[in-house]
Amino acid sequence: MKSAPPVGENSEKGEKVQAMFDSIAGRYDLLNRVLSMGVDRGWRTTATQEVLANNPKDVLDVATGTGDFALTIKKIRPTTNVIGSDFAANMLEIAREKAVKQQLEIRFEQGDALNLPYPDASFDAISCSFGFRNFADFKRGLEEFYRVLRPGGRCVILEFPPPPDNLLGQVYGLYFRHVLPFVGGIISGRPEAYRYLPESVIAFPKPEVLVKLMLEVGFEARFQVLTAGLAAIHVGVKKALY
Ligand SMILES: C[S@@+](CC[C@H](N)C(=O)[O-])C[C@H]1O[C@@H](n2cnc3c(N)ncnc32)[C@H](O)[C@@H]1O
Structure with missing residues (x-):
């Protein structure tokens, strides 16, 4: 995989995203730790908690990658x-190894989030x-x-919304557009993957736009921004039957 996947919504994105994560799986956890500087933990x-x-x-952890979120839920x-x-087999392989090491019983299964291999409800x-x-x-x-x-x-x-329009957003934008692709490219050997990351964030809908889409689908929905808008949690609740 030498070219980055397209950003935003694009029918050719799936295969390229899958190939990209399969190709960086071995370095994903290390890069996550280095590039996030631990900020993502909170x-x-x-x-x-949500x-x-x-x-x-x-609980289903979709796009679980190397499994950290799923492992945390099981631990708590x-x-x-x-x-x-997840659809990337190499990411799942690492998730399974971590579950065995941590003695946590979790099923890691391959599947496409756009066509989940599970029955309704x-x-x-x-x-x-x-x-x-x-x-x-x-x-x-x-x-x-x-x-x-x-x-x-x-x-x-939990997602990165486009950088907020304030001083922190500008500093973060510089880090995201320049430092992160450079360091990520060197450590992973896949510079295109770490150019894709900031581009995909800039192309992602703002929290209020994603929440509107959640409402259209039928959820009761809300969002919460974190660290002055660097991350956002979007929560959707499927209405209960009366
Ligand atoms: C940035 S990683 C996030 C992994 C993990 N959830 C975390 O918090 O570290 C994104 C993951 O989404 C997966 N992914 C993206 N699109 C997907 C899809 N349509 N179906 C299944 N997995 C998908 C990728 O394979 C990759 O493992």
């Missing part, structure tokens, strides 16, 4: 059944951290989340 904790808020029995709430799903909660931005069709992704959730179930999408 965001992930807040998102985990996922566990309705005491879910069955061991009685929850957790499945991690299978889960009480869905999490998706830093994966949604990569989908080829955002509405289709939300419709799949809605379909596999049980009534009253919730989806929690």
